[in-house]
């Protein structure tokens with residue numbers, strides 16, 4: 257064959273010398289332009305980073321009780337006892353005064369907060385034995401950054417340890433539902449016909465049962481006194497059992513449409529073996545769209561876990577999760593006078609919002625250029 | 629004109645492809661005969677929904693459920709493709725039968741650089757594995773052959789960096805990479821603007837004269853047929869209603885539907901103020917096709933016989949077939965319509 261460009265003028269539009277951009281680079285550039293998505297991404301990185309380093313960041317053991325019940329957040333001062341400015345934060349002791357039913361600073365207890373102090377031993381990520389903590393006040397000064405709860409436990413520490421549970425449940429549950437949904441939905445969409453109808457009817461049955469009712473019913477079956485790790489596992493299994501159907505439907509739709517995409521047809525028309533078409537053309541395409549759906553459904557799992565734990569059906573005290581911490585903030589008195597008890601709600605709110613922002617951004621970044 | 633000495637490289641005989649939908653059976657292709665000769669182009673024209681694409685996909689055996697080829701033969705150099713196993717058939721695709729689609733913007737997988745489908749094509753039909761560097765060199769050569777400037781660099785670009793015309797060139801390179809005996813082009817230029825369209829068609833003609841590929845060109849565009857095709861088949865509601873050399877179709881159309889299509893083409897010698905004559909009425913619902921001739925509801929020459937019997941596709945001249953009992957003379961102005969109201 258000879259070159260025909262000599263006879264026909266080339267019909268390309270732009271021919272910049274810039275090195276070509278992969279679709280991933282393009283999507284990343286698109287995502288970076290989306291401020292909300294990037295804010296969500298950074299927030300999530302911080303949240304998950306904190307969850308991983310929770311033991312290091314928390315000054316107290318999460319189950320440690322004290323007689324400082326419902327202590328408000330400890331004051332933080334940037335001056336020393338002489339009143340001079342100091343970069344090192346100082347804190348003072350708070351003491352409950354029954355006569356006016358409030359906490360008051362105890363004069364003359366201004367003490368510096370130290371960083372990287374040696375404290376309670378713990379295992380980072382469950383393996384690395386360490387004693388070092390990010391910060392801590394001298395032992396005789398209770399230092400509660402976000403106050404204490406009804407049993408005098410440090411809310412800040414519990415929030416961090418609780419985040420390990422609340423945040424990982426969403427991720428693990430989505431990994432499980434994602435694999436089930438991708439397989440089942442992929443099979444339904446790809447094979448079509450009767451297989452598709454049967455699978456979709458099963459999904460519809462599962463989805464037509466009110467989700468939270470199903471969750472409560474299943475969680476109610478759990479024995480009251482079991483290993484908290486087992487509870488954690490069971491909750492994940494329950495969440496996945498309820499959640500896979502929705503994702504399977506989404507994936508089915510995706511694979512139905514990807515299957516009929518022209519580039520898949522074009523690959524078939526080239527005689528590319530079907531296994532290779534699925535592996536190289538259908539799955540990667542379906543995967544990008546399904547991962548957007550997955551990102552957007554993680555908040556659902558986080559909320560569901562919180563809901564169960566809030567109702568006392570999930571993670572049980574003394575083990576903290578954002579949901580069961582919130583259940584301490586049920587009555588009006590607590591909400592009005594002990595605002596710090598609402599911190600877990602703020603964390604849930606921030607996390608859910610961050611996932612939604614990121615998911616929306618991912619969808620916008622992946623959609624226009626990857627498909628067209 | 630097809631020389632009588634050459635055998636058709638692709639022969640479609642009495643092809644029936646039906647869709648078994650929930651509403652009923654749709655006979656999208658219902659007894660179609662077509663022949664593609666080496667080095668020649670057969671144009672398949674007809675209104676939207678008359679079964680052109682389904683015919684093309686049937687020839688590739690790529691009709692997806694609920695569609696199924698229920699009858700007929702697809703002979704590639706005399707071998708019936710419908711008798712092959714799916715694995716054997718997939719070895720024919722790309723190697724003996726190539727296909728290009730209407731939408732160049734979506735025919736390339738956005739996740740891979742454009743050398744990828746080319747390398748996939750050259751590697752797909754080889755017994756022993758081809759070294760990657762060789763496949764890449766071949767891909768670059770193929771890109772050059774379809775007039776892509778700077779092919780070495782372009783081979784590593786991604787589809788989103790290409791214009792529609794460039795992508796269609798790449799699709800042509802992919803489809804012709806194994807020098808298939810037959811190329812099925814389903815509206816290859818419909819999505820492109822007119823100048824690019826002309827370039828793509830001239831590229832196809834050049835490549836055809838080099839490789840001797842027989843082309844089955846599916847199109848709406850009669851102007852394109854006049855310039856690029858040797859023979860033409862006109863389809864209506866799943867059937868071929870007229871088949872002839874391109875000269876006969878344009879000079880002596882015998883079927884009222886072909887005549888209507890020709891009148892609907894804008895012409896320079898046509899009085900500008902007069903509106904273009906269109907074919908009245910609509911394509912019949914494929915689930916409720918009329919007894920007798922399928923064109924009867926829109927035909928100005930309909931007779932009682934047309935309403936009872938299906939006219940067979942019969943010779944009306946040398947190499948000229950038409951399926952019409954009346955076969956009215958072609959007049960440039962539209963006849964008064966008296967068909968079923």
Ligand SMILES: Nc1ncnc2c1ncn2[C@@H]1O[C@H](COP(=O)(O)OP(=O)(O)OP(=O)(O)O)[C@@H](O)[C@H]1O
Nearest residue numbers: 647649654656675676677678679680681682683914
């Ligand atoms: N998946 C399907 N399910 C049911 N019917 C179908 C399906 N695909 C095609 N058909 C039927 O086949 C008929 C022919 O479709 P086809 O795509 O071949 O038309 P076409 O001539 O290529 O039209 P166009 O010019 O718009 O591309 C349609 O009228 C439609 O009723």
Ligand SMILES: [Mg+2]
Nearest residue numbers: 680681682814
């Ligand atoms: Mg079509």
